[in-house]
Amino acid sequence: MSSKSKPVLTSSLGKKLIMSLTGLFLCTFLVVHLIGNLQLFKDDAGYAFNNYAYFMTHFTPIKVVSYLLYASIVVHAIYALVLTRQNKAARPVGYYQSSGNANSKWNSRNMGILGTVILVFLATHMQNFWWQYKFGTTPYVEYQTELESGNRQINASDEIPPNYDGYKIFVNNGVEVIQTKDLYKQVEYTFKNPLIVLLYVIAMAALAFHLIHGFQSAFQTLGFNHRRYIGLIKGIGIWIFGVIIPIAFAAMPLYFYFKSL
Numbered sequence: 001m002s003s004k005s006k007p008v009l010t011s012s013l014g015k016k017l018i019m020s021l022t023g024l025f026l027c028t029f030l031v032v033h034l035i036g037n038l039q040l041f042k043d044d045a046g047y048a049f050n051n052y053a054y055f056m057t058h059f060t061p062i063k064v065v066s067y068l069l070y071a072s073i074v075v076h077a078i079y080a081l082v083l084t085r086q087n088k089a090a091r092p093v094g095y096y097q098s099s100g101n102a103n104s105k106w107n108s109r110n111m112g113i114l115g116t117v118i119l120v121f122l123a124t125h126m127q128n129f130w131w132q133y134k135f136g137t138t139p140y141v142e143y144q145t146e147l148e149s150g151n152r153q154i155n156a157s158d159e160i161p162p163n164y165d166g167y168k169i170f171v172n173n174g175v176e177v178i179q180t181k182d183l184y185k186q187v188e189y190t191f192k193n194p195l196i197v198l199l200y201v202i203a204m205a206a207l208a209f210h211l212i213h214g215f216q217s218a219f220q221t222l223g224f225n226h227r228r229y230i231g232l233i234k235g236i237g238i239w240i241f242g243v244i245i246p247i248a249f250a251a252m253p254l255y256f257y258f259k260s261l
Contacts, residue, residue: 012086015079020218022076027215027241029069034248041255045154046184047143053183054167057133077119084112114210121203128190133183140164141182144175156182191256204250212242 036056039049056062132138142155160181168179191197215237219225224233 012083015083016221019076019079019083020221022072022079023214023218025072026069026076027211029065030241030245034245037252038248040184040187040252044152045143045156046141046182047152047178049184049187050141050180050182051178053133054180058167073122077115080111080115111210111213114206117203117206118210121199121206124196124199128196129183129186132186133181139182139185139189141180141185143178145178147171147174147176156185158185187252188256188260191253192260194257197253197257200253201250204246207249208242208246211246212238215241 036052037049039052040046042048056066137159140157140160144153144155145151164179167181168177170177216230216234219230219233224230
C-alpha cells in the first residue's frame with residue numbers, strides 16, 4: 001500500500017459510506033418514531049402517548065439507541081458539510097452552468113439547504129419536547145382507570161405537584177393509577193402556535209425532498225444498484241419516505257392546531 005493512500009473512513013468513498021449508513025439508521029428511526037407518535041391521534045386524553053413517551057425515555061435499550069441516534073445525526077450532518085465543501089472545491093468554475101448539473105434533480109443539488117432546514121427543525125423539536133419533558137415545565141396528569149368497567153378519571157394540572165417523584169403505575173382497590181408528566185398536553189400547547197406549525201410543515205416538505213434523493217443514493221453508495229431491485233428501492237424512497245412519512249408527521253401539528261381553534 002502506498003504511503004500516500006488514505007484510510008478508508010477518511011477517504012471520499014469512506015465518508016459517503018458513513019453518510020449512507022447513518023442516513024439509513026435515521027430512516028429506520030423515523031419509521032419507529034412515527035409508529036409511536038401515531039398514539040397522538042387516539043381519543044384517550046394522551047393515555048397511550050404518555051405511557052409510550054415514558055417507555056421511550058426510560059427503557060435502557062431504547063436510551064442506548066437514542067444516544068446512537070444523536071451521534072448519527074451529528075456525524076451525518078458533519079460529513080454532509082465536509083463532502084459538500086470538497087465537491088464544490090473540486091468543481092470547475094462553470095460547473096453550475098454545465099448541462100449535466102442543469103438537468104440534475106433539484107433536491108440532489110440542494111441537499112445542503114434541505115439538511116439545514118431539517119437541522120433547524122430538529123433543534124426546535126428537541127427544545128419543545130425532549131428538553132421540556134426532561135428539565136422543563138411539562139404539565140402533570142393522573143389517570144385513574146376502573147379495571148372492571150374501564151371507566152377512566154383524569155386529574156390534570158399545568159404544574160407538577162410538589163410530591164411527584166416520577167412515573168408511577170399501581171393498582172388501588174381495583175383502580176389502576178398512573179401518575180406521569182403530560183407530554184400529550186405539552187404537544188397540545190406547542191401546536192397552538194401557528195409559527196411552530198408552519199415550521200413543522202416546511203421541515204416535513206424539506207424532509208420529503210431530502211429522503212427521496214438520500215434513500216436511493218444511500219443504497220447506490222452501498223452497491224445495491226442492480227436493475228432487479230433498484231426499482232423497489234426507488235419506490236420505497238419516493239412513496240414511503242418521500243410521501244407517506246412526511247405527510248403523517250406534518251398531519252400531527254396540523255391536527256392539534258385546527259383542533260384548538
